[in-house]
Amino acid sequence: MTTTHLFRRLARDSNDSERVRAVVEEAPVAIEVNGIGYAVMMATPSDVEDFATGFALAERIVDDVADIDALDVHDTGRGTIVRIAVSPTRAAAVMERVRRRTSDSSCGLCGMDNLDAVHRPLPCVPRSAVGGPALFTALAAMRDHQPLHRATGAAHAAMLCDAAGAIRLAREDVGRHNAFDKLIGAMARGGAAWDGGFALLSSRCSYELVEKAALAGCPMLVTVSAATSLALSRAAAAGLTLVSLARDDAVLFSDPGVGDG
Template sequence: MSGGATRTTALAVGPAGAERAGRSLAREVPVALSFDGTTHAVMLASPGDLEDFALGFSLSEGIVTAPGQIERIEWVDHPEGIELRIWLAVGLGARLLERRRAMAGPVGCGLCGIDSLKEATRPLPTLPPGGVRLAEGDIARAITALALAQPLHAETRAMHAAGFWTPGEGLVFAREDVGRHNALDKLLGALARAGRDASGGAIVMTSRVSIELVQKAVLARAPILIAVSAPTDRAAAAAEAAGLTLIARARGAGFDIHTHPDRIALTEVPHDA
């Protein structure tokens, strides 16, 4: 299975009447991730950049801590979907057994089938203060760059994207998927495969920010997370506790800084009301 979109026809209705029109639909297929021969999760995802997805998922879920702990990744097509067979280095299977989950569910859910509610509030490391610093105008530049790097969304209007942006390089990587969590995992996998450290830039998202996106960003050591939509209260609280700069509602020249604003150089210092 390959290709991120399929063609269909729809009855397009407008002021001039109704007519048949060609449309592109985003593909979503079941993707099973198995580790050492045992299925760990089944996600509905876009069938592209799946090796990045397998690596990013393994890292962001804490199954491995470095790309070298994965010996190989195999892609197997089935009539029902795609299986990603991930083979771990010797000794890592015991860690996985402690965190077994079966996550068959819709793309909008990042904690489906969870075995323990404790996983939803897993402790996060605290990011070191300082590090990368963005100018106020960098926020709009990052969002604009990500919008231009979404060919599947331009075709289907049904995709999320995650990007990695630095002040010196601009948009370094971008990955698309029908699920926002999947897009971020693909991005983190691409960074890891390239040997890039997320601490040197910002993660940019096209979606709202839920707690699992904050968790994945912090575990990747990214100091800044930028999104076009709002965060949940739990996501903002987690970002505050972990030292993550969380920027939301980034549209045009405007944006909200919810946590740790010291990493953003504002042109005007806000005054307390």
């Protein structure tokens, strides 16, 4: 989703001008779970159902899309409210998560509970057999699946690629985490599987993206910028293959299970 804005362009040769340019839309998306406010995220308000579903899975609010009984989206004019109803079996876990988020709201990631949460166990993902040719095929086609970024220069993308490197599904958002949530949510809602493929993201690789990939059962995560140390260690613990600094001429490949040396 885009809007437009009038900019004044200053040039080195003093040939200044005015131009109208597309701007990516960013707006608050409030997520409620069983009637309780859970989070307010700044996001591009498109594919909101996919975003909310992927967010619920990544936050471990639900274990499976079947745990979501209902999902309603309301545009208020000042932002979007997403109301998620989860099954009774998940209600207690939701209340505990809300309690922790409320107590942590003043200082962010702090306290022993949060430190433990950063290192909580991740599921082991299948071993990836994807090689270089598939990676370079996907990277060459990446821009063709980023219409919002082409228009604005300000959006991230997350893509589902098959084992041969063909891009099967893509989602965009102003936030890299949001884009990946949208992709995971779209896959869950549509019944799509990784099937030996991989995720391709137009961002750096932080530990949160590794968490999302592992929880989604993704065997390989490819990002165009570098990975952090925590991302690498968490990926190794989950058996997730990381590929970073992915360019059309070379990539950095990190085998799962290989620690710092």
